[in-house]
Amino acid sequence: MCMDLSLRQLSVYAAVARAESFTAAARQLRVAQSSLSRTVLELERTLGVRLFDRTTRRMRRTPEGQRLLEAAERVLAAHRAEMADLERYLAGERGLVTIATLPSVAAALLPPVIARFREQRPDVAVRILDGMSEAALDRLSSGAADLAITAAEGLPAGLRAHPLAEDRFFAVLPPGHPRAGSAELAWDDFTGEQFIAVGADSSVRAGTDRAFAEAGVRPAGVTEAGNVSTVGGLLAAGLGVSAMPALVEVLMSFADYVRLPLVRPVLDRRLSVVLPHERRVPPPARGFLECLRGLREEGHPLPADVRWVD
Numbered sequence: 417m418c419m420d421l422s423l424r425q426l427s428v429y430a431a432v433a434r435a436e437s438f439t440a441a442a443r444q445l446r447v448a449q450s451s452l453s454r455t456v457l458e459l460e461r462t463l464g465v466r467l468f469d470r471t472t473r474r475m476r477r478t479p480e481g482q483r484l485l486e487a488a489e490r491v492l493a494a495h496r497a498e499m500a501d502l503e504r505y506l507a508g509e510r511g512l513v514t515i516a517t518l519p520s521v522a523a524a525l526l527p528p529v530i531a532r533f534r535e536q537r538p539d540v541a542v543r544i545l546d547g548m549s550e551a552a553l554d555r556l557s558s559g560a561a562d563l564a565i566t567a568a569e570g571l572p573a574g575l576r577a578h579p580l581a582e583d584r585f586f587a588v589l590p591p592g593h594p595r596a597g598s599a600e601l602a603w604d605d606f607t608g609e610q611f612i613a614v615g616a617d618s619s620v621r622a623g624t625d626r627a628f629a630e631a632g633v634r635p636a637g638v639t640e641a642g643n644v645s646t647v648g649g650l651l652a653a654g655l656g657v658s659a660m661p662a663l664v665e666v667l668m669s670f671a672d673y674v675r676l677p678l679v680r681p682v683l684d685r686r687l688s689v690v691l692p693h694e695r696r697v698p699p700p701a702r703g704f705l706e707c708l709r710g711l712r713e714e715g716h717p718l719p720a721d722v723r724w725v726d
Contacts (some may be wrong), residue, residue: 419463423495426488428455429467433485436468436475459484504539508703514543515704516552516561518619520644520663521687524719525565525581533707540700549619556690562701567619568688577688580712583662584721585623585683587676588647590654595676602680603631603659610656611635612647619685620644624659627683644668661685662721686725 431441432452442449460467467481477485504510517526522544530542545555549568555561557572568577587601595601606628614620628634639656641647644664648671651658659678660668663685689705691697697705712724 421459421462423492425455425459426491428452429459430485430488430492432456433467433477433481433488436477438475506699508540508699508706509537510539511698511700512541512543513563513698513700513704514545514561515563515565516545516547516555517565518549518552518567518663518687519546520583520661520667521565522546524663524666525687525722528716529704529708529711532711533704536707537700537703540703542704548615548617550617553690556692559695562698563705564690565687566690567622567685568690569619569622569686571690574693575690576693577690579686579688579725580708581687581718582684582723582725583687583719585627585659585661585678585685586721587678588651588658588660588668589674589676590651590657591672591674592654593657593674596674598676600677600679603627603678604633604680606635606657606659607633608636610637610639612639612641612650612656612658614644614647615640615642620661620664623661623683623685627659627681630681645670648673659683662719663687665719 428441428445428451431445432438435441435444438449438452438456442452445452456467463480463484465480466478467484468475469478501510515526526544533540533542545552545561547555549566552561552564552566553568553572553575556564556575565580568575571577587605589596589601595605611624613624637656639650641650644660644667647658647660648668650656651668651673652671661684665675689708715724718724
């Protein structure tokens with residue numbers, strides 16, 4: 417037997433069964449008593465059992481009626497809980513937000529945002545997928561991430577960028593380098609130097625390549641590293657010089673180096689929030705974006721040589 421009982425039937429039956437009175441249940445539900453009677457009769461026909469023992473004075477639940485009441489209350493309680501959970505999700509107060517971003521952004525820019533977001537929406541979990549810029553955009557395009565925060569140059573079709581912040585490039589030298597005591601360096605000061613660069617898929621590499629081309633400079637040689645922390649280790653060993661945007665400094669904090677302003681040209685890395693054109697941003701992610709916008713509008717402090725942009 418397939419007992420296909422509706423939520424309305426179960427709700428009506430639970431009200432009648434608890435009250436053991438059609439009159440009292442009708443008053444509670446604000447419906448006609450006759451409609452409750454019809455619903456109970458439909459249930460009895462569907463189940464093939466009597467749900468109440470009726471007398472002229474009162475009605476009592478049968479054992480089958482008691483068991484149905486217990487089942488109905490569990491179903492109705494679960495339904496209420498699920499609907500409340502859904503309501504909180506739609507309000508952006510529950511769920512998960514997944515952010516694809518650069519390691520430097522994850523380490524230096526996002527922590528205060530996540531701290532504020534956690535205060536505002538403690539039941540929303542945050543997952544960070546950090547990696548190179550191309551990987552962040554791939555994760556967003558595939559749906560693995562709700563939003564991306566990255567250097568958004570040459571976006572694939574279907575994505576749109578909203579500028580968020582800029583961080584300035586600075587020169588990084590070993591402590592014993594002859595120019596370590598300079599007030600600043602220009603890009604052409606890297607002529608004849610061994611330059612330590614990050615991989616070609618990095619937003620940092622895109623910036624340094626562009627600056628070298630603009631300054632008409634070619635280092636004596638290039639050592640390529642897979643990530644910024646490796647650059648820090650090579651630098652500390654005196655194996656070359658480099659240039660890094662300000663947000664990556666936290667990833668090199670273990671290394672001993674000298675940081676100098678870098679000019680001619682002054683180079684900034686533009687970071688953007690990237691969203692899908694056609695896919696709707698889920699409510700928890702919209703809440704995260706609201707929190708991020710709020711911090712930017714407040715002018716929340718950023719690391720040195722990093723600034724909010726509109």
